[in-house]
Amino acid sequence: xxxxxxxxxxxxxxxxxxxxxxxxxxxxxxxxxxxxxxxxxxxxxxxxxxxxxxxxxxxxxxxxxxxxxxxxxxxxxxxxxxxxxxxxxxxxxxxxxxxxxxxxxxxxxxxxxxxxxxxxxxxxxxxxxxxxxxxxxxxxxxxxxxxxxxxxxxxxxxxxxxxxxxxxxxxxxxxxxxxxxxxxxxxxxxxxxxxxxxxxxxxxxxxxxxxxxxxxxxxxxxxxxxxxxxxxxxxxxxx
Amino acid sequence: xxxxxxxxxxxxxxxxxxxxxxxxxxxxxxxxxxxxxxxxxxxxxxxxxxxxxxxxxxxxxxxxxxxxxxxxxxxxxxxxxxxxxxxxxxxxxxxxxxxxxxxxxxxxxxxxxxxxxxxxxxxxxxxxxxxxxxxxxxxxxxxxxxxxxxxxxxxxxxxxxxxxxxxxxxxxxxxxxxxxxxxxxxxxxxxxxxxxxxxxxxxxxxxxxxxxxxxxxxxxxxxxxxxxxxxxxxxxxxx
DNA sequence: GAAGCATAAAATTTATAAATCATTTGCAGG
DNA sequence: CCTGCAAATGATTTATAAATTTTATGCTTC
Numbered sequence: 001x002x003x004x005x006x007x008x009x010x011x012x013x014x015x016x017x018x019x020x021x022x023x024x025x026x027x028x029x030x031x032x033x034x035x036x037x038x039x040x041x042x043x044x045x046x047x048x049x050x051x052x053x054x055x056x057x058x059x060x061x062x063x064x065x066x067x068x069x070x071x072x073x074x075x076x077x078x079x080x081x082x083x084x085x086x087x088x089x090x091x092x093x094x095x096x097x098x099x100x101x102x103x104x105x106x107x108x109x110x111x112x113x114x115x116x117x118x119x120x121x122x123x124x125x126x127x128x129x130x131x132x133x134x135x136x137x138x139x140x141x142x143x144x145x146x147x148x149x150x151x152x153x154x155x156x157x158x159x160x161x162x163x164x165x166x167x168x169x170x171x172x173x174x175x176x177x178x179x180x181x182x183x184x185x186x187x188x189x190x191x192x193x194x195x196x197x198x199x200x201x202x203x204x205x206x207x208x209x210x211x212x213x214x215x216x217x218x219x220x221x222x223x224x225x226x227x228x229x230x231x232x233x234x235x236x237x238x239x
Numbered sequence: 240x241x242x243x244x245x246x247x248x249x250x251x252x253x254x255x256x257x258x259x260x261x262x263x264x265x266x267x268x269x270x271x272x273x274x275x276x277x278x279x280x281x282x283x284x285x286x287x288x289x290x291x292x293x294x295x296x297x298x299x300x301x302x303x304x305x306x307x308x309x310x311x312x313x314x315x316x317x318x319x320x321x322x323x324x325x326x327x328x329x330x331x332x333x334x335x336x337x338x339x340x341x342x343x344x345x346x347x348x349x350x351x352x353x354x355x356x357x358x359x360x361x362x363x364x365x366x367x368x369x370x371x372x373x374x375x376x377x378x379x380x381x382x383x384x385x386x387x388x389x390x391x392x393x394x395x396x397x398x399x400x401x402x403x404x405x406x407x408x409x410x411x412x413x414x415x416x417x418x419x420x421x422x423x424x425x426x427x428x429x430x431x432x433x434x435x436x437x438x439x440x441x442x443x444x445x446x447x448x449x450x451x452x453x454x455x456x457x458x459x460x461x462x463x464x465x466x467x468x469x470x471x472x473x474x475x476x477x478x
Numbered sequence: 479g480a481a482g483c484a485t486a487a488a489a490t491t492t493a494t495a496a497a498t499c500a501t502t503t504g505c506a507g508g
Numbered sequence: 509c510c511t512g513c514a515a516a517t518g519a520t521t522t523a524t525a526a527a528t529t530t531t532a533t534g535c536t537t538c
Contacts, residue, residue, distance in 0.1 A: 062493095084502070
């Protein structure tokens with residue numbers, strides 16, 4: 001048995017997915033499952049991903065597995081070493097800093113472009129996205145943190161809506177990728193990071209700045225939002 | 240035999256690679272070959288990539304082929320349709336515009352950051368990269384255009400060096416990806432685009448601006464460089 | 479007789495399994 | 509500490525099976 005991870009029982013792995021996959025291909029199904037386990041930290045950074053183990057754990061052949069792993073490699077969640085198989089992409093403080101910095105740069109750029117191209121329809125979309133997010137609890141349990149998948153989904157949609165008006169699909173894709181990789185860091189130190197601040201207020205302030213057409217303030221708030229998230233995680237001694 | 244593409248002879252495909260592959264894995268070798276054929280336009284935009292045909296043409300099994308195709312899909316050179324296989328990513332004027340715009344944004348950003356973090360070592364690296372590029376002919380044949388792989392390689396290195404000092408590996412990676420996708424457009428209309436202008440002078444002007452620490456001018460020149468390249472291609476009626 | 483639709487047949491992609499080849503890794507012996 | 513062997517693991521091929529899309533066919537209806 002692989003050290004550092006108790007062999008996931010197929011049924012248990014299945015239970016991670018909130019909704020039935022119902023994806024037409026095995027690869028996509030596997031991709032979703034692996035991605036979820038990667039982001040949640042169930043598959044630990046640096047852990048070796050042996051084909052034999054994966055085939056057993058996820059009950060799949062190697063063709064769809066390799067396919068899914070390759071896609072995840074392109075996203076930076078998995079690392080492929082020549083002739084030495086795959087491993088879960090390791091994490092480091094320096095990478096966290098670099099990803100955060102890059103995300104700040106790109107999202108600042110994207111938000112500027114979006115606000116230059118602002119339309120009533122986009123503003124309404126943003127208001128709706130924020131409204132939904134604000135009405136969803138961050139944690140399923142008020143006492144102790146318990147990840148709320150709905151909140152995570154709405155949070156992601158909110159930030160994507162913010163830059164969706166920038167006019168560049170590639171840029172949005174790059175931002176998404178950075179968001180994914182940073183999401184893993186959030187999850188890894190979630191216990192430490194919660195509930196350290198009022199993210200809801202920060203979101204509200206950003207929306208207000210956008211609606212006020214105050215580009216500099218909106219950009220400043222958004223960057224501080226990401227920077228603070230990173231700072232909290234960087235404080236975590238377990239990283 | 241598949242219509243629209245003469246069966247690439249293995250030896251001929253091999254000849255496309257400037258250096259012997261010598262890659263340890265079949266996948267990487269295939270990846271390089273496919274990439275070269277994709278960028279060169281030998282594999283035509285929109286063309287279907289049937290496994291049977293590819294296995295025959297590249298003399299490989301489906302495992303490494305699927306692996307290579309998946310990586311290329313992540314880079315936007317190949318498109319994967321659920322249950323309908325792969326096809327060469329189609330091209331369009333609108334995508335060309337979008338890629339160019341995004342590249343201008345990201346490289347402008349990266350160049351600013353690089354110049355903020357300028358060091359003598361970086362400036363020297365840039366001078367060397369430019370020197371090498373300037374001493375290499377654009378075309379192997381002065382009469383009629385004949386692609387010079389050395390020039391292409393050095394050109395790529397020059398532009399990468401320009402932003403290499405930006406401090407963000409992810410950002411450099413994004414720029415690389417955009418460069419690849421745009422390179423394909425250049426190749427597709429190379430006959431039309433050559434020799435429409437003095438790119439060497441443009442490179443020289445950029446280097447001068449960088450060494451003068453004139454950020455605004457350097458960024459302006461670089462963006463115009465990319466925009467003009469796109470404009471020339473957009474004039475091509477064959478696109 | 480032509481258009482539309484359901485069904486059947488063919489082609490293709492996707493997935494599994496088994497076997498082979500190549501490389502890395504751990505370990506023993508020098 | 510280095511060398512070389514052996515076992516483990518990854519990479520690749522081949523063959524085959526299952527699932528899905530595409531194409532062809534024939535029937536009904538207007």
